[in-house]
Each structure stands twice: as structure tokens, then as C-alpha cells.
Amino acid sequence: MVRENKDNSATIFISIASYRDPELLPTLQDMLRHAAHPENLHIAICWQDNEERNIFEQAGLEPAGSRTVAANKVFAYRYHQARIDVVSVHYYASRGACWARNLAEALFDNESYFLQIDSHCRFVPNWDEEMISMLQQLRVTSSLPMISSYPPAFTPGENEEASKSTYVSRLIFREYNKEGIPMLSSTPFEATAPIRGSYLAGGFIFTDGGYVRSIPNDPQIFFAGEEIAMAVRAFTHGYDIYHPHKPLLWHYYQRKEHNKIWGDHTNQAKDDGVVEKAWWEWDHVSKKRVRTLLGLESENAASLAPYILGNRRSLRQFEYQAGIYLKNGTVLPEVMGPELTSFFPAPPSDEKAWFDRQYAYHKKTITLNASEYSTIEQDMNDLHLSVYNGQNVLLYKRTLGIEELKTLRKKSPDDGLALSIEFKTASTVHPTVVRVCPWSTESGWGAVTEKAW
Template sequence: MTESRTLFVSIACYRDPELIPTLQSLIDEAQYPQNLHIAVCWQDDNPTSALFTDAGMQLVEERVEEDHTLFRFHWRQVQLEVIAVDYRHSQGACWARYMAETRFADEDFTLQIDSHCRFIHHWDGEMIAMLEGLRRHSEKPVLSTYPPAYDPQDDPAKRGQFVSRLIFREFSKEGLPMLSSVPVKSEQPVRGSYIAGGFLFAGGRFVREVANDPQIFFAGEEIAMAARAWTHGYDIYTPHKILLWHYYGRKQANKIWGDHTREAKNVGEVAMGWWERDAISKKRIRSLFDLEIVPVDPGIYGLGSARSLRDFGRLIGVDFKRRAVLPEVLGAEKTSVFPPESWPDDEQWVQRLISPFRKTVTLKKEAVAALMPTTDWWYLGVYSAGNRLMDEKKLSPEALEKSLNISKNDEFSLDIQFSTAPRFDPAVVRLCPFSESGGWGEVLEKPW
């Protein structure tokens, strides 16, 4: 019965003033708060129990464990454990998730979130019922997506009122799929392919089988977790109704890449700069997808044996080696899951692949502005290292002037997106003016 099912909640928190309001919403809106076991990896400046006791929580235990302090609190029938770490000792988002997971006690369900969320009324009962309803379709279902947004400065008035599903956005420079989302309307959970780090709900054994890799820093965690989950036999679904909200952007919030800087490392405040941890992380993720010449052994944080990485690529319409996708992935429907019965054979797969490219090129305003009055149109071309044309288009003076006016400094940006057969990589961008009276002007060239 739902009333007796236990639920482990894992929260990663980095210097976040939203932590206490998130905990309050999590507990206040729970249907069965007595079944919750919450674990927070709290990375902050001089973290003490006062933040929690001042909020009305009862401190039950405090003990020092290696390089952190463990606090245990009771609050409104809930068991709350806080792993308190000086933020200068943080090792990244997935390390914090991993630390929180060390408190897992074989609960029936697990919920992974960030420390800036709000929840619907009886969210726990809703999540459990939705997940259990999927058992007739999958032995190991997972609920995950990007929740709609909220704004703590105007809450609940600005809470988003739509659900969305995760889709492929682009390849990172390391060749890793990066994600976005589009709205979806459905009467039942929608089959998906991707996992969102800020909202994941599954059976409790997920924590044991697909534990967070503490050496994954931040970017790339979601595609890595999705591949690992799927190859361990898990099927991912997008909830068809709102279950929680998430605070995006957080422009004024402290971030680890703003703290773990070169200067902080030089004076001994941090052991490693964020970029160093990020490089280690990217190599581990690339190794997971067989993209490294000399791969890293992931140990227990590798792929599962229930299904193959090749078939995961076929499921999501992505070819990791070729940095290419099926056209439907980028099309109007933004297809994110291809059932096994729709998988093309190897020859069709290769023939249908396209490589998406996306780049923001920065140019000097003065190099363009002076030519605007005499130019009828502008040529924009993208070329490979062998000077092969990959994409070209005409830009009107009005379109270019709009880009000039958006920028407030002496440079402006051009956003370039195109797709082509996966044969070459872009190397250079060329912008050239043309006038009917004077012909071609001087070519402006920028590396890709």
C-alpha cells in the first residue's frame, strides 16, 4: 500500500538560499511525510546546524566524518540527514548527489532533485501511483523531465502550468548530446529517452544499480545517466501532469565555477579548479560512449548489461561516433524515442543520418557597419578544412542590422545553424557583402 511505502529523497545543494523553502514545500505537501527519508549534501560557507534549527527542526545527532559533518534532524515526522561540507571542498554536482546517496537505506522509492523546487499537494502519492501504473508497460520505469519553472520572487503566481518532454538540442564540443525540452499534452505518461538531473523518480534499487558517478562534474551528467539507466534495463517516461516546479537561471546564485577559480586554486582555497574536474568528467563520459582513444575505466559507474549502447543510440536516433542524428530528431516533431520496431537496418541508418551544427560567431561592428549603406545583401558561407562548402545563405541588410543593434558593445553575434551529411566538420565562416553596382566586397573570415 502507498501509505507504507518508504521514499528516499536525494538533494544536492550548493550555497543555495532556496534549500529551506524547498524542504518546507517538500514536507508540507507530502501525503505521507512519515515515510520520507531526506538526505542533503549541503555545500556552504561555514555550514552549521543553525540554518535548520532556526527553521524549527530538532537536531538529533551531530558527528564529524572525515571531511564533513553529518547532522540528523527530526522535522514533522520526517527523517532528515544533512552532509555539511565547506563549499571549497566541493567536487561537483554528481559528487554531491553521490554523497547524498550514501545515506540510502533501501527505501522502496527514490527521488533525486535539486535544492530549488516547489511541489504539488500530495506529490509523493501522485509520483508513486504514476510509477506503479507504468508497471504493466515496463518492469523498471523511471519518471524524469525538466519540471516547469517557478520564481521565488513571485511564488506561486509565476509557476509554469505546462509539462514538457526532453529532446536532443545539439552536440557539445566534446560530441555529447545536450538536451532541451518542448511542451507535451497527454492523458498518460509519455515514453521518453532522456533523464533530467533535477528530477528523477524510480524504484529504490535505482540508487544501487545506477548510482551517481562522483567524478562527473556537471555538463554531460544527464546523457550519461540516461545511457546507464537504459542499459541497466530502465525505461524512461515523461510525467503527463505537473508534479513539481524548478527554479531556472538563478543568475544571482553562487555557482561552483564562480568559486573554484584559478585564483582560488593559486591561493590554496580549492584543491582543483572547476575546469580541471570538468576535463576529468568529460573524459569519463566520452569513454562511456566509446569516444576516447584511450578510454577511462568507469568501474562500477559504467553501462549495464541488459541492453547495448548501440541500441540506446537507435532508441534516441543518435549516432555518437559520427556526431549525427536521424532527421526526425531535429524535425518539427522533435522525435526523442524510436521504438525497436522502427529501428532502421545498418545501411538505412547510415544513409539517413545528418550532422547538426550550431555556432555563435562574434564579429567587429566596425567591419560591417561602414558597408551597410552600399550593400544589397550579404553572403554567409561555412567551409570545411579542405575548403568544401558545407552551408551557405543570403542575409538581408535588415537582418544583419538587427543583429548589430541587439549588441551594446563594439562586437555583434551571428547564430549559425545547419545540418548536412556526416562527412566533414566546419572549419571557417565567411561573410562577404555584395552590391549590384560594385560586386563583391572584402571577405570577413572567422574560425568555426
């Protein structure tokens, strides 16, 4: 049953995972300052920090008791009429982003709408009304619409307002990582209405509240793979993803000066007994679960219950829509071409022809340091670059002349020589090694330098 407040305004459940983030409180303050109806907001925060909760009261949040939910202590606050619940855990006890999101989702109280964000955001005026209005308009074309994107960027500080970018972007396929998991990127677009997409962003999801019940975050997914896992689960449960055509909020990217879990949950921290596992151990389990969900492991995806695919649409239908073939690690040419297509509205009429058009794309930049190239420049006529797979089969080759090398040298950082490699193969072979060798008409072939792919 959908709960609405006494003035008949729809309520919003807001899930925030925050890891040692000094931007959490500024995010809350900005969110509530710009909300049209702060009284309708229920904000659930998984706060992974040092458990010194006095910072909330110092910021003006009024304590409203505590309770236990799913074996976790929850501290309640009121702030600018909003209801705020905080699950407080020490950062050494964290198990990653989706684990934290899952803990926050346990506090869902049948609100009308669901918003998932990161803890370093800023918001447009009346963002709550704007999001609800946009979602309602999408119901003309979708019974289960969802709004998601990488929000435009901002940088906190004195020039915060001026730093807020005005572009909007849509999510696109970037590459398969070494585990065969699709990784995403984005590209700007201009439109007068939201556009359809295939991928969602973990840092901004807005949809109906029922989403929390039907597609909760898998707490064993650490970080990488979160977005493709949630995208295929949402799709197979019948949700349609749209990218907003105007800014609704901003996101602080990079945050190099802020603490991250991989900087805390190290091998040394494990040896010292302060964490159960190093971050990469959680990450290993996580990626295996994502691979299982995507049908890339021998285990049946049903073993991941309840964090499984839906039965409204199939994984193959998702592949058709996104233009990717997960098993082979390939994509359609349009996906990587100038169009950067991420949404194909109709399935292929000829599946074999669709398979035949798939390619594996490989992209990498290697850097030769000064000792690896300076001794060969004097009498070199050109530089030969070759890429091989694990069976020593040549996949790609390229010859760079002296003038091209001089241009690259000027553009390369420090004393290195950066060589960009990009090619595609029709088969599922994977690059393993890059070999670089100079050629001189006077002295012939020089020494071979090898770099791992």
C-alpha cells in the same frame, strides 16, 4: 530488502545536492508541507556551504545526533516527522554536482523509492502519493519504470504561486557539444498519461529505491554530460524513462543571483590555495569520462567501474531508441525536424539504411559589431556568409540581401548584427570558421571578416 514503516506506507529516499543555495530550506519546508506522509521521507542532503549549521536549527529542524558514513560526518535532524541527514562540506571542497549526489546516495537506507531533485523546488499537494501512484501504474508496461523531466518553472518571492507554470515537457536532443557529448533541451506536450522518452533530467528522477545501489552517480562527472551519462546507464540496466503528463513539482531555473561553483572555483582561487583545482579542470576530467562511457575514447568503458553501463541492453540499442549515432555525432532527421522525436519504439529493420539517414546538424548565431559592418553598408548590394571546416572545405554558404539585412539589424541587440546559421551535413566534418564578406556591383568584394565557429 525493501524497508517499510509500521503503517505499511512505502518510504522514499530523497537525494538533494545543494551548493550555496538559499532556496534549500524553503525547498525542504515546501516539500514537507505538501507531503501526504512526511513521516515516510528520508532526506539526504549534500550541503556545500560555509558549514555554519545553525541555520538548520534556526529553521526549526531538531538535531538528532551525528555519525560518520564513508568517512564523512553526517548530522541528523527531525523535521515535520521526516528524517533529514546532512553531509556538510565547505563549498571550496566541492567537486561538482554528481560528486555531491554521490555523497548523498551513501546515506540510502533501503527505502522503497528514490527521488533525486535539486535544492530549489516546490511541490504539488500530496506529491509523494502522486509520484508513487504514477510509477505503480507504469508497471503495467514496464518492469523498471522511471519518471523524469525538466519540471515546469517557478520564481520564488511575493508572486511565487502565480509564477508556477502549468505546462509539462519532454526531454529532447538539442546538440552535440564540442566534445561530441549530446546536450538536451525540452519541448512542451499534452497527454492523458506519461509518455516514453530516452533522456532523463538530473533535477528530477523518481523510481524504485534499488536504483541507488545499481546506478549510483559517478562522482567524477562534474556537470555537463551528467544527464546523457545517467540516461544510457539507466537504459542499459533495463530502466524505461517516462515523462509525467502533469506537474508534480516546480523548478527555479537560471538563478542568476545565486552563487555557482564555476564562480567560486576559479583560477585565482586555485592560485590562492583555497581550492585544489579550478572548475574547468574537474570539468575536463568529467567530459573525458562521459566520452569514455559513450564509446568515444580509446579506453574501454569498463575502466569506469563501478559507474558503467549495464548488461540488460546495449549502447547501440539506446542509439536506435533515441535516433542518434554517437560515434559520428549525427541524428535522424526526425530528431531535429518539427517532430522533435526523442523516442523510437522499434529498432531499424535495416541498419545500413538507418546509418544512411543520419545527419550532422550545426546551429550557431554570430554577431558582427558595428565596426565590422557599418563601413560596408553604404554601397553594399549583399552580404555573403560561408562556413568552412579545418581543411578549408566549404560546408555552407548563404547570401543576404539588403532588405533582409535591414530586418536583421532591427532585431539585433545593441549595435550588433546577429546572423543565425543552421545547416546539416551528411558527413562528420565539423565547422571551424565563418567568413563574412560584402559584395558591391560598383567596387566588388569588400574586406573579409572571420569568426570562429
